[in-house]
Amino acid sequence: MIVVLIIGFGSVYIVNEAEQAIVTQFGKPVGGAITDAGIHFKIPIIQTVIKFEKRILEWDGSPKEIPTRDNKYIKIDAFARWKISDALQFYKSAKNELLAQSLLDDILDGAIRDEVANRTMVEIVRSSDRTMNADAGV
Numbered sequence: 001m002i003v004v005l006i007i008g009f010g011s012v013y014i015v016n017e018a019e020q021a022i023v024t025q026f027g028k029p030v031g032g033a034i035t036d037a038g039i040h041f042k043i044p045i046i047q048t049v050i051k052f053e054k055r056i057l058e059w060d061g062s063p064k065e066i067p068t069r070d071n072k073y074i075k076i077d078a079f080a081r082w083k084i085s086d087a088l089q090f091y092k093s094a095k096n097e098l099l100a101q102s103l104l105d106d107i108l109d110g111a112i113r114d115e116v117a118n119r120t121m122v123e124i125v126r127s128s129d130r131t132m133n134a135d136a137g138v
Contacts, residue, residue, distance in 0.1 A: 057084070064113075
């Protein structure tokens with residue numbers, strides 16, 4: 001009776017509205033991403049459920065002094081908002097949120113450094129409504 005209860009409870013998992021999930025079997029994804037909230041089933045012991053946030057996540061870079069094109073230093077404190085739109089692809093490329101944050105550190109720090117290095121201090125600080133170049137990824 002106890003074994004039946006353990007197997008029964010081990011085969012059910014719940015995905016809430018703020019989550020999405022994938023099921024892995026021996027570390028490899030099985031099926032697609034589960035984006036619907038509710039009760040779902042898996043094979044106990046063999047399959048594992050990995051859940052990811054569906055909400056907007058934040059990346060907050062550490063403040064850095066970066067040289068401009070005219071060799072003046074400016075302190076930049078950058079932030080970004082991001083979202084996991086495809087849980088299966090996210091798992092295949094980043095595995096978890098901590099590694100994704102590390103990848104964002106590398107990508108965004110480099111893009112910000114390149115964008116600042118290509119502009120003079122006056123261009124960066126001027127008071128006009130403009131956005132950075134979308135091609136730069138910033």
